Amino acid sequence: MTASHSASPKTLERDIEVAPGDWQAQEFYYLMTAMVIPRPIGWISTISAKGVSNVAPYSYFNMMGNDPPYVAFASTGIKDTLANLREVPQFVANIVTMHVLEEMNFTAADFPRDESEFGWAGLTAAPSAKVKPFRVLEARAHIECEVKQIITDHNTNIVLGRIVHVHVDKSVWKDGRIDPKLLDPVCRLSGSGYATLGEVVNVARPFWKDVKSTQGKQAMPKAVKR
Ligand SMILES: Cc1cc2nc3c(=O)[nH]c(=O)nc-3n(C[C@H](O)[C@H](O)[C@H](O)COP(=O)(O)O)c2cc1C
Secondary structure, three states, X not given: OOOOOOOOOOXXXXXXXXXXXXXXXXXXXXXXXXXXXOEOOEEEEEEOOOOOEEEEEEOXXXXXXXXXXEEEEEEEXXXXXXXXXXXXXXXXXXXXXHHHHHHHHHOOOOOOOOOOHHHHHOOOEEOOOOOOOOEEOOOOEEEEEEEEEEEEEOOEEEEEEEEEEEEEOHHHEEOOEEOHHHHOEOEEOOOOOEEOOOOOEEOOOOOHHHHHHOOOHHHOOOOEEO
């Protein structure tokens, strides 16, 4: 199938049909990062063999399974984070919440590898429980990981980290779990756009036996405001 548009159009008279490579890389990047939203942000802390601590945001980031539990993030090109992981294959994914949005963004600057973002951003490097890299004390949840694999395809480097320990701040805990409103995570949109959590709803999980016995859609659970 040929592309419906040779470049990203300003206005749209018909739907877009496009494959990677049909548009300039930057345009396709903007398309995808505006489409797959909101994204959580892993504020990845690492340490070099020389002992320089690094922390930088990665929103190509998510949990990737739970038995055993993994997180994954991707680096476009070889950045300080990736260089550090090749020396010390451990990291902490610090969860980015609204109260550290500006600090997180600040650490995305192109600091030289021998400069630690912790100091420049006024962040506290706290010891981790099971890995060498420090965690960001100001963050409210931390996921400590050991690198299992790095998958490289051209400029994309996908880091698979096996979770070895997590830390949760007591301030975000309510009724036996992390409360989404108390956590107040940053939701990344495209470019410099971010959002907070909107309305939170619950929808019960359906079962085939109910779908079958009601002959279909009547068994579709309704969304209920929390
Ligand atoms: C919110 C946010 C999310 C980002 N996500 C990514 C990402 O997923 N992958 C990536 O390669 N760069 C990402 N960046 C850019 C890096 O953070 C930036 O290049 C940083 O300087 C890398 O730091 P490092 O060299 O210390 O690893 C992101 C920047 C921001 C502000």
